[in-house]
Amino acid sequence: MGYKVAVIGATGNVGREMLTTLAERDFPVDDVVALASEKSIGSQISFGDKSVLDVQDLAKFDFRGWDIALSSPSGAVSAQFSPKAAAAGCVVIDNTSHFRMDPDVPLIVPEVNPEALAGYTKRNIIANPNCSTIQMVVALKPLHDLAQVKRIVVATYQSVSGAGRDAMDELFNQTRAIYVNDPIEKKVFDKQIAFNVIPHIDTFMEDGSTREEWKMMVETKKILGSKITVAATCVRVPVFIGHAEAINVEFERPISAEDATEALRQAPGITVIDHRTDEGFVTPVECAGDDPVFISRIREDFSIENGLNLWVVADNLRKGAALNAVQIAELLVRDYLKK
């Protein structure tokens, strides 16, 4: 017997990837529904190779009798509909930032803190972390177990797909416009993204950080440990899919590059490619469409005590969003929602 699964925000980048991932991983479904706002009614979405779903109106949907909702609409839509679905008995796995810091909502990366999932019954909602946080904590967990992370300094190189399909179109259209000498149009990004980099993701906060930088800090503390300090600089780059991160870590105890590499090679969800030669590292275009978090450029940082540098790359729509959500659903049905 399988599960009845709703995908909320099914027409977006992540919603589509959620449907693809459910089908690819043979998640045991009895029924699947694609939900979106009224303006998407009439459109159809593929579920795997064989079936096509008619998009249904989220506002009119009755969640009673549905087991799991994978949710990736805007934060405001999630704020309205996730509690409604949860109250109807449907466990919501929410990809927005809205519930992540709620103490009654577990924030889960299955390779890192699966034990925290037990707390989901308080609100019937589980939060999926930000894509930049997910790939960083997957990379750091095996090292944290070895030598205890003390401080993280990270710079991100984030692809435009993190900002949605209009952002991908904007990169494409601006690139084309530059080649054919057309005027550059800016709608999603406040500066030109083609052939440029923008150190501004999400809104600015009072202390000068952006919310993306703040999310990386608070989410990492919630998942890995509150004593860890994080300094993040988040940057949008003209790449379609795949986020990269240059991570500098200071540990409580000594850790060699060799021991770190060995621990990372053994860890779930990670592929180490670090040959210290031309092409012996991974870049975002190579990770697009793949599941693992790729780690390269593992080296000691001799400018601080117990320091290490890493280059971490992952598909932000898969491990950074849809795949992590489906892996949470897999844990949920394995340990808590057995049929």
Ligand code: 11C
């Ligand atoms: C980006 N990381 O690349 C963002 C997208 O908090 O879930 C995801 C935002 C979030 O723009």
